[in-house]
Amino acid sequence: MNDQKVTKNVKEIKVDLDKCIGCRACEIACSAFHSRPRFGATNPARSRIRVVIDELNDVYVPIRAGDYTPAECTGRHKYTINGKEYNECSFCGVSCPSRDYFKEPDSGLPLKCDMCEEDPTLSEPWCVQVCRCDCLTYVEREELVEAEDEPRGEMELGLESLMNKYGVEKVLDAVARVSSKR
Amino acid sequence: MxxxxxxxxxxxxxxxxxxxxxxxxxxxxxxxxxxxxxxxxxxxxxxxxxxxxxxxxxxxxxxxxxxxxxxxxxxxxxxxxxxxxxxxxxxxxxxxxxxxxxxxxxxxxxxxxxxxxxxxxxxxxxxxxxxxxxxxxxxxxxxxxxxxxxxxxxxxxxxxxxxxxxxxxxxxxxxxxxxxxxxxxxxxxxxxxxxxxxxxxxxGTKDINVARPAELFEICDRQYREIYDNPNCGCVFRHEDDESWHINNFAWGNARERRKGMWTQEREAEWAATTRKYTVRWTSCYNCPKDCHISIAYPGRQRYQLKCYSKLTYSMAAYEELDFNYSILGLTQEYGLDGFTTPQLLAFAVELYEAGILTDQDMPGFPATTAERFFWLVEKIARREGIGDVLANGVYWAARQIGKGAEEFDHNTMKKFEQVPLKLSMVNFPYFLMYATGEKMNITQIEGSYPQVPIADREEREEFVAGWEAAPERFKRWFLDWEPREHQSIEASVNIADWNETMHYIDDTIGTCAFLSSFRGQFGGRPPYHIYNLPQFVSCATGMELDDSDLWKIAARNRNLIRALNIRRGLRRSDEKPPEDHWKKRDPEMEQKMLDAYYEFKGWNSEGIPTRKTLEALSLEYVADDFEQRGILPEGEGTPLQEAVQRAGNR
Structure with a gap:
């Protein structure tokens, strides 16, 4: 572990819930930008940003796709903000089994927001650019963080997730078994 | 694909x-x-x-x-x-x-x-x-x-x-x-x-394929921004407290009278405060940056979304303040009652009661104030209880079922349908044509591209016309020459009616909102969608190559086919008239000349029936065959001489 500090560029999308008009242009833009070929199809079901809408309770919350989880959480928190009640799920960007958000409709594979950092990286994520009512705004700031050790390579990441799934022993056994056959 | x-x-x-x-x-x-x-x-x-x-x-x-x-x-x-x-x-x-x-x-x-x-x-x-x-x-x-x-x-x-x-x-x-x-x-x-x-x-979670995706997305991205920035589209009243347009120009009660001087600064401030009290949020429709709707929370009512002129229709029909409208809408939207026609039906029933045509026997327990009466009637109508069972058939049929002179109070229907409560002074010929010949029962679904009134100042008028991209050239000429209190010529009137309805017929097929297109050009003349830029959107999406004249022709085909649906159900020239008292000063002779000219322009005979020639030019031969089989069109009809003879005979 080295305890050096380095500056890191942090990208954020700020969401002003009061400004959302529920037009879902962010969903349309996101799905178009990430479709192959680019802009080939618009389909909110493939979008990595979704507006959670409950008209009768005035809930309009754009959320971005974050991590994937294989298990549901209890999701039992109810938040009251300015007299309005929100479900915990309304703020959660996790691709999880309890709802349809952030999964490819065909394959069920999880989707994750990449802040439009594809090549070439956009000056602002596309969803922010189309949000004319300024519900979504983009902020970049620098933050001092602890420097990480060597960045982990693909193999390390892969091994780590195998170990998470099957346990270290089974993975070691499998490595031994497979390599002995070579 | x-x-x-x-x-x-x-x-x-x-x-x-x-x-x-x-x-x-x-x-x-x-x-x-x-x-x-x-x-x-x-x-x-x-x-x-x-x-x-x-x-x-x-x-x-x-x-x-x-x-x-x-x-x-x-x-x-x-x-x-x-x-x-x-x-x-x-x-x-x-x-x-x-x-x-x-x-x-x-x-x-x-x-x-x-x-x-x-x-x-x-x-x-x-x-x-x-x-x-x-x-x-x-x-x-x-x-x-x-x-x-x-x-x-x-x-x-x-x-x-x-x-x-x-x-x-x-x-x-x-x-x-x-x-x-x-x-x-x-x-x-x-x-x-x-x-x-x-x-x-x-x-639904499936993709929709479009023909030229990159090009389409680029023009759409630009259009989305243009729509947001354009002050002349969307519901222009949505963020306005000034309601003078509807309050001063539309009729109150059972479409009876305009109330000049009703709209004052004090009332504007009061009504604005009422709206603020119940407003939760402005909302839009799918993929549109215009927030034309207000989410309303009225105590004791289901939350609902307010749109357009229904903000005022119940208050104006009942001579009530704005609070009443927000309250009753919370009920009528849940019951699923039309916010344009229902208020007129209620005002009609109140008039019949006051005239002694409907009595306490018909309406036991009918309350004393108009506001309470409206609520009473809504409950009866939604359930078809008692007199509500009669009223639920609309003003035209209810008047005839009730009888005893109730027909006299049915003064604002056309083709048996309640019209927008407008009572104006001098007949306006393009409007006469649109009312008379429209298949859609409401003028808001027909009017909209050509301004309702001329611009008095010549310089302002020229400026308006100079940036009027939406308009075909001939309309620019007519508008430039249009002076206040002057009628438009027969030729202009016919063309104006045609252009207005054509734009709606296009919106109705591709699904674009009239507030961005066919209804919006009349105010400010800068609608984001118009006959000249729509072809590109349609082409990029569908891969069909078409231009403005193709689009116009498709609209004409649909217009004639829908006309034919009604003709086959018995619609004729005698049905084609606006409510009797829509204008105080009429000109029956000129109106009939206008109607003749419009029918001729459309390629319809003197009864308003599309001729074989017209139908064939629009690839609607099968309609002509059907008309001939049913004896609606005489066989071999459509020659100019025959038409002239028929026209003379009908007079």
Missing amino acids: RYAETGFNLEIDLSRGSIERVETDPRLTPLHLGGQGTAAKILWDRVPPELDPFSPDNLLIFSTGLLHGTPVPGANRTAVNTFSPQTNFYSHSLFGGFFGPELKHAGYDKIIIRGKSSDLVYLWIHDDKVEIRDATHLRGKGAIETGALIKEELKEPEAQVAAIGLAGENRVYMSTIEHSNSSASRGVGVIMGDKKLKAIAVR
Whole structure:
């Protein structure tokens, strides 16, 4: 572990819930930008940003796709903000089994927001650019963080997730078994 | 591959409980585009003119627009078409929100409903899975509440629901279909109720393919920004406290009088405060940056979304303050009652009571104040209880059922349908033509591209015309020469009526909102969509190469086909007149000259029936054949000499 500090560029999308008009242009833009070929199809079901809408309770919350989880959480928190009640799920960007958000409709594979950092990286994520009512705004700031050790390579990441799934022993056994056959 | 459209319709037979996914004929798209256009073709082919609208064989068609589900901004209006028991003619309604695009993503261009269910059901469409489900537990539930309940029981918060309320269930003629922030009015909810279909819920996750995606996305991205920045589109009154336009120009009570001087600064401040008190949020429809709707929380009422002029219709009909309107809307939207026609029906009933035509015997316990009376009547009408059973048939039929001189109080209907409460002084010929000849029963669905009044200042007028990209050249000339208090020429009037309705006929097929297009040019002359830029959107999406004249021709084809639907059901020249007292100063001779000229311009005979020549030029030969078979057109009709003879004979 080295305890050096380095500056890191942090990208954020700020969401002003009061400004959302529920037009879902962010969903349309996101799905178009990430479709192959680019802009080939618009389909909110493939979008990595979704507006959670409950008209009768005035809930309009754009959320971005974050991590994937294989298990549901209890999701039992109810938040009251300015007299309005929100479900915990309304703020959660996790691709999880309890709802349809952030999964490819065909394959069920999880989707994750990449802040439009594809090549070439956009000056602002596309969803922010189309949000004319300024519900979504983009902020970049620098933050001092602890420097990480060597960045982990693909193999390390892969091994780590195998170990998470099957346990270290089974993975070691499998490595031994497979390599002995070579 | 089919571009922009899915190429499939969903056919539901509620009598048999059958569900079919049917491939559509791709040759119809270049002829009719989609939406109302292709719906009219289906109605022509499958609903014979003798059919009673309440017959199980009447169809109720929900159509997506051709551009729904593409990135084209503001393409979200779903068309609902059927035949109306009130007018016995073709019924056309549109609603915005999110339903059409969702249906497209589920893989369907239309839902075609026939038959009648034995008990209340709802339809659940989730991509390829389609179910007819029991809805008896939803009986009597509010239209908006029903949407929320269905989403909850399906555990599908993303489903889009269109539902009827109590009024629809009870076959009230002015019942609506409610969805999200929008209502389908003009008499389609009654047929949904007749078929015992409480609601349709839809969830779609499929892609829509477009022909030239990168180019389309680029122009759409630009258009979305343009729409946001353009002050002349969307509901221009939505953020305004100044209501003088409607308050001063529209008639109060049972479309009786204009109240000059009613709108004062004090009232504006009071009404603004009322609106603030109940406003929760401004909302938009799918893929549109204009927030035309207000989400309203009125104490003790279901939350609902306010749109357009229904903000004032009940208050003006009852001579009440604005608070009353917010209160009663919370009830009527749940019952699913049309916010344009219902207030007039209520004011009509109050007048009949005051004139002694309706008595306490007809209306036991009828309250003393107009506000309370309106609430009393709404309950009776939505349930078809007592006098409500008569009133639920609309002003025209109720007047005739009640008799005793009640007919005299029916002064604002046309083709048996309640009109916008406008009482003006001098006849306006383009408007005369649009009222008289329109198939859509409401002037707001016909007017909209050419300004209603001239600009007095010559320089201002020139400036207006210089940037008027939406207008074909001839209209610029006519507008430049149009001085205040002057009539437009016959030629200009006919063309103005034609252009106005053509733009609506285009919107109705591709699904774009009239507030961005066909209705908006008349105020400010800068609509984001117009006849010259729409072809590019349609071409990029569908791959069909077309230009403004092609688009115009398709609109004319649909216009004539819909005309033919009504002609086949008996519509003739004698039906084509606005409400008697719509204008104080009329000019009957000139009006008939105008009508002659308009019919001629359209290629219709002196009865307003499209001639064989006209129909053939629009590839509608089959309509001409049918007309001849039925004796509606004499065989071999269409020569100029014959027409002249016929015209002379009719006079």
